[in-house]
Amino acid sequence: MRTIRGPAIFLAQFAGDAAPFNSLKSIAAWAAKLGYKGVQIPSWDARLFDLKRAAESKAYCDEIRGIAAGCGLEITELSTHLQGQLVAVHPAYDAAFDGFAPEKMRGNPKARQAWAVEQLLFAARASANLGLTAHVSFSGALAWPYIYPWPQRPAGLIETAFDELAKRWRPILDAFDKAGVDLCFEIHPGEDLHDGVTFEMFLERVGKHPRCNILYDPSHFVLQQLDYLEFIDLYHSRIKMFHVKDAEFRPTGRQGVYGGYQAWVNRAGRFRSPGDGQVDFGAIFSKLTQYDFPGWAVLEWECCVKSSEQGAAEGAPFIQRHTIQAASRSFDDFASSGADQGANRRMLGLE
Numbered sequence: 001m002r003t004i005r006g007p008a009i010f011l012a013q014f015a016g017d018a019a020p021f022n023s024l025k026s027i028a029a030w031a032a033k034l035g036y037k038g039v040q041i042p043s044w045d046a047r048l049f050d051l052k053r054a055a056e057s058k059a060y061c062d063e064i065r066g067i068a069a070g071c072g073l074e075i076t077e078l079s080t081h082l083q084g085q086l087v088a089v090h091p092a093y094d095a096a097f098d099g100f101a102p103e104k105m106r107g108n109p110k111a112r113q114a115w116a117v118e119q120l121l122f123a124a125r126a127s128a129n130l131g132l133t134a135h136v137s138f139s140g141a142l143a144w145p146y147i148y149p150w151p152q153r154p155a156g157l158i159e160t161a162f163d164e165l166a167k168r169w170r171p172i173l174d175a176f177d178k179a180g181v182d183l184c185f186e187i188h189p190g191e192d193l194h195d196g197v198t199f200e201m202f203l204e205r206v207g208k209h210p211r212c213n214i215l216y217d218p219s220h221f222v223l224q225q226l227d228y229l230e231f232i233d234l235y236h237s238r239i240k241m242f243h244v245k246d247a248e249f250r251p252t253g254r255q256g257v258y259g260g261y262q263a264w265v266n267r268a269g270r271f272r273s274p275g276d277g278q279v280d281f282g283a284i285f286s287k288l289t290q291y292d293f294p295g296w297a298v299l300e301w302e303c304c305v306k307s308s309e310q311g312a313a314e315g316a317p318f319i320q321r322h323t324i325q326a327a328s329r330s331f332d333d334f335a336s337s338g339a340d341q342g343a344n345r346r347m348l349g350l351e
Contacts (some may be wrong), residue, residue, distance in 0.1 A: 001289055001326035006297035007319035008038030008076045010243065013301050014308060015045050024048045024064065028071040035316035038076040039068060040136075040298050043123055044083060044100075051078075051119065054126035061129040075130055076296040077241060080123045080137040081186065086116035087172070088140030088165050088192070113168075120172045128179040134240045134295060135176065136184045136215045139165065139193040139202070165192055166205030169212075176211045184241040186215040195226055196234060203238075213240040216288075217300065218279045219247035223269035225257060229283055236291035243300040244319055246277030264304035271302040273311040274318045285322045297323065 009031050020026035024041075027048065031039055043051040053060045068075050082100040089097050089109065098106040105112040120137065127135045143161035146153055176183040185193050185202075193199050199214065206212050216239045221228035232239065249269045254260070259267040274281065285297075299315035301308055345351045 001292050002294070003326045004242070004285065004288060004293055004297050004323055005076075005295065006038065006323060007036050007244075007316040008040060008074075008296045008298040009034075009036045009312065009315060010040040010042070010079070010298050010300045011048060012042035012045070012079065012081070014312065015042065015048055017047075022047050025067050025070075028068050028073055031312075032071040032073055034313055035320070036073065036299075038074045038296055038298070040076045040296075041078050042082075043078045043080050043119070043126070049078075051080075051122050051126055054129060055122035056125075058129045061126065065130060075132065076298060077132055077134050077136055077184075078123055078127055078130070080120055080135070082138075083116045083119035083123075084137030084185075085140050085191075086112050087120065087168055088142050089113070090142050090145050092145050093141075117168070117172065121175050124172075124175045124179040124181055124183075127176075127181040132181060134182045134184055134213070136186055136241055138188060139169070139185050139191045141190060141192040143192050144190060144194075161192065162198075162201050162205055166202060169202075170206050170209070173206060173209045173211045177209070181211070182213045182240045183211050184213045184215040186217060186220075186243070188217070188220050189224065194220075195224060196231055199235070199238075213238045215239075215241035215243060217243040217245055218281075218284060219243075219245040219271055219277070219302075222247040222249050222278060223257070223271075225249065228279070229287060232284070232287045232291065236287070236293070239288070239291075239293060241295050242288065242293065242297055244274050244281070244297050244315070245300040245302060246272040246274045246279045246281075248272055248277040270304055273301060273303040273306045274299065274315060276303070276306065281318075281322045285324055289324045289326055 011027060015021050020030040028039060041049050043049055065075060085097060086100055094109060101112045101115055105115050123135055142165055143158050146157060173183055187193055187199060193202055203212055214235055218228040221231060251268045255268045264270055297319045299319060301311040303311055
């Protein structure tokens with residue numbers, strides 16, 4: 001077993017136009033002051049990072065790592081959540097997701113998709129140039145509008161959607177394999193990969209690709225009422241990244257999982273800052289440590305009640321309190337009588 005690395009913080013929800021959130025150097029210094037040891041970088045935010053340049057220049061990547069190191073931090077992973085979303089978009093969501101692409105691509109789904117794929121290929125090379133071993137993205141969604149089986153889904157509809165999704169992602173997975181980097185899909189509502197079953201459907205179609213892996217975020221499973229601890233038991237060999245994000249689910253006689261079209265603060269299921277929700281992080285850190293999780297514990301702040309400043313300040317000590325120093329020896333070693341095959345046979349009555 002190994003000790004989970006951390007604490008780290010995902011910068012996407014904090015980046016902005018005002019200092020200290022408008023450059024990598026200043027936001028890294030802010031994160032370090034709060035006690036974080038690593039930062040996960042959103043690759044689409046030009047205020048912090050140039051993805052194309054990172055894919056083409058190891059010198060630029062050395063500069064980025066140097067900025068982080070100057071603050072006592074490491075780059076944990078890159079994220080292409082927004083670009084990954086655009087690899088597969090159902091037409092019902094064209095307008096909603098157009099804003100994720102450069103302006104010249106908007107209104108042109110084919111050009112938008114080609115741009116998104118290119119971004120993922122850049123991310124594979126950039127991750128390798130940064131010396132990273134994992135990367136996070138969304139899968140996108142073709143079948144999501146049909147999540148509820150009414151009207152009845154035509155035979156073969158979902159299979160066709162997943163066949164096409166796998167077809168689009170297989171060359172990207174191969175590029176990440178060539179780069180020596182795991183591509184971790186965040187299992188997330190709104191994506192075709194939103195639970196264990198859908199991940200398995202996709203994994204089968206990409207030939208159980210060794211680079212097809214998971215970012216584990218228990219908050220999304222609370223909102224789906226999925227057993228987030230058994231999920232680790234089932235998929236631990238594929239879990240390579242971890243977002244520390246909390247959630248709560250409090251159904252009423254008026255509202256449940258679907259939320260009644262309400263704003264986040266009025267939903268039965270809500271994201272919360274770590275420690276304010278219902279996620280059993282003690283059990284999660286124990287299971288991930290037991291299964292020798294190889295990555296970082298990364299705070300992702302999303303809360304409809306608490307401010308981002310307070311959430312970030314509380315996040316590092318929260319992760320530190322839950323991090324388990326992995327045992328290097330068995331607790332009952334003091335009672336060991338050593339290895340003696342003859343004694344073992346005598347204890348079994350074989351001699």
